[in-house]
Amino acid sequence: MTDFISQLPDTARDWLKGRRLDEVECIVGDLAGVARGKAMPASKFAKQSHFYLPNSIFLQTITGDWASLEDQPFTEPDMVLTPDFSTATAAPWTADVSLQVIHDINDQQGQPVPVAPRNVLKRIVALYAEMGLTPVVAPEMEFYLVAPNVDPGHEIQPPMGRTGRRAAARQAYSMAAIDDFGAVIDDIYDFAEAQGFEIDGILQEGGAGQIEINLRHGDPVLLADEIFYFKRMIREAAFRHESYATFMAKPIQDEPGSAMHIHHSVVDAKTGRNIFSNPDGSENESFAHFIGGLQRHLPAAVALFAPYVNSYRRYVPDYAAPINLSWGRDNRTTGLRVPISGPEARRIENRLPGMDCNPYLGLAASLACGLLGLREKIDPSPEFTAEAYTQEADIPTTLGEALDLFEEDKALHELVTEKFTETYLAVKRLEYKGFMQVISPWEREHLLLNV
Incomplete structure (x- = not known):
C-alpha cells in the first residue's frame, strides 16, 4: 500500500495522516456525468494495477434504459480502467476513511475509449x-x-x-x-x-x-x-x-x-x-x-x-x-x-x-x-x-x-469523433422518446375536458 500512497497528491496524503485508509472508490463519469465504478478495500486496491467495466455503461440512459448501436457487440466487452492518481481525493462525508480516484479508460488494445466523456475533453x-x-x-x-x-x-x-x-x-x-x-x-x-x-x-x-x-x-x-x-x-x-x-x-x-x-x-x-x-x-x-x-x-x-x-x-x-x-x-x-x-x-x-x-x-x-x-x-x-x-x-x-x-x-463530429456522436445521439434520442410518451399534469388539466 505504501507505493500507491506515495503517488497521491499532497492534499490526499495530508488528509490521510493519522488515519487508516479503509476503502478506495474507483470511479469514472458516464455519459450523464454520473459516477460509475467499484468500491474496494484499500488493501485490495494496493495490489491491483487496473480493473474492468463493460463498455455498455456509456449506452445507459438517465432513466436506466439501454440504447443500442448496430456495431455494439452483444458480449459487452470490458474496458480497462487504470487509476489516475493525480485525481485521488478524500470522500470526507463517509463513515469510514475513503478515497475517490478517477480512472483512465482504454480499450483492450490500450487505446482511449472515444465515447468516454473525459477522453473527449482530453x-x-x-x-x-x-x-x-x-x-x-x-x-x-x-x-x-x-x-x-x-x-x-x-x-x-x-x-x-x-x-x-x-x-x-x-x-x-x-x-x-x-x-x-x-x-x-x-x-x-x-x-x-x-x-x-x-x-x-x-x-x-x-x-x-x-x-x-x-x-x-x-x-x-x-x-x-x-x-x-x-x-x-x-x-x-x-x-x-x-x-x-x-x-x-x-x-x-x-x-x-x-x-x-x-x-x-x-x-x-x-x-x-x-x-x-x-x-x-x-x-x-x-x-x-x-x-x-x-x-x-x-x-x-x-x-x-x-x-x-x-x-x-x-x-x-x-x-x-x-x-x-x-x-x-x-x-x-x-x-x-x-x-x-x-x-x-x-x-x-x-x-x-x-x-x-x-x-x-x-x-x-x-x-x-x-x-x-x-x-x-x-x-x-x-x-x-x-x-x-x-x-x-x-x-x-x-x-x-x-x-x-x-x-x-460534421466539423464538430470530427473533433469529438464520429463514434462519440453516434453513441450520444442514440442515448439522447431514446431518452427523448421516453419523455414524449409521458402525459403531463398540464395536459390532463387543460386538455382532458376542453378540447
Whole structure:
C-alpha cells in the first residue's frame, strides 16, 4: 500500500495522516456525468494495477434504459480502467476513511475509449496542443438547495432556512440569504478543503435557495474533474441537513434556471501569452475568430450543453438565461459575454451551458467550437449593445431540435469523433422518446375536458 500512497497528491496524503485508509472508490463519469465504478478495500486496491467495466455503461440512459448501436457487440466487452492518481481525493462525508480516484479508460488494445466523456475533453485539449496552444477555463456552478422531495408528482419547494421560513427568491447577492443555509455552506467549505479544491467564491443567486460557486481558472480536464467531484460533494453536504441539492437546469417553475457558465481564454504554450490580445493590449483576430466559431457551431453543441428536456425550460427571456448567440462586452443578456478584464486576462464567457450538463462534455463542446473558429478564421457578427432578450431566439428550443442540429454538424463530429456522436445521439434520442410518451399534469388539466 505504501507505493500507491506515495503517488497521491499532497492534499490526499495530508488528509490521510493519522488515519487508516479503509476503502478506495474507483470511479469514472458516464455519459450523464454520473459516477460509475467499484468500491474496494484499500488493501485490495494496493495490489491491483487496473480493473474492468463493460463498455455498455456509456449506452445507459438517465432513466436506466439501454440504447443500442448496430456495431455494439452483444458480449459487452470490458474496458480497462487504470487509476489516475493525480485525481485521488478524500470522500470526507463517509463513515469510514475513503478515497475517490478517477480512472483512465482504454480499450483492450490500450487505446482511449472515444465515447468516454473525459477522453473527449482530453482529445480537444490535445488538438489545441497540436497548434501550440493551451486552453484555460473558469467554470461557474449554479444549483438549488430544495426541500426533500420523495414524490415526483409533487412540485419542488424551496428549503427551510434557519429562520423557519422557506427560502425567498429575488435575493441575489444577499449575505443574509447565504447565512440562512450556513450549515450546508460550512460543510461544503470543509469538504472542499479536505479534498484540496479551491473555491473562488460562493454567492446567493436570484432563485429561492439558488447558490453559485465560482472556481478559479485553470486546466480544463482538472476543472472538469473538480466539478464532477463537486456535484457529489454538494449533494452529500445537503443530505446532512435535511435538504436536497439539485443541478437540474430548471427545477422550480417561475424561478431562474441553473447554469454552468464557462469563461475561456487561450494562451501560447511556449510563452504563456494570451493569444486574444495584441502586444499593445488591444483585441486581435484570434479573439474575434474564437467568438465566430462559438456563434457558428454552438447551435449544434447545445445538445451537449442542454442534454435533457428540462434543460430547454431554462432558455426563456428575462430569467437570466440567453436565448441567442449575440456577443457583447459586459452584457449579461447576450449568450456570449466579454467580461471586463485586462489584456492578459481577456476571455469570452459562454452562458449557454446548463448545470445539468456533463462537465467534461460541456467544456469539450465549448472549446471545440472556439477551436473551429480559430482553424476556419470565422468572423463574428457585430457586437450587440442592446438588450438581447428582445431579439429572436437563434438556439434550439427543444431537445429533439438540438439533436438534429448536432447530427448535422460534421466539423464538430470530427473533433469529438464520429463514434462519440453516434453513441450520444442514440442515448439522447431514446431518452427523448421516453419523455414524449409521458402525459403531463398540464395536459390532463387543460386538455382532458376542453378540447
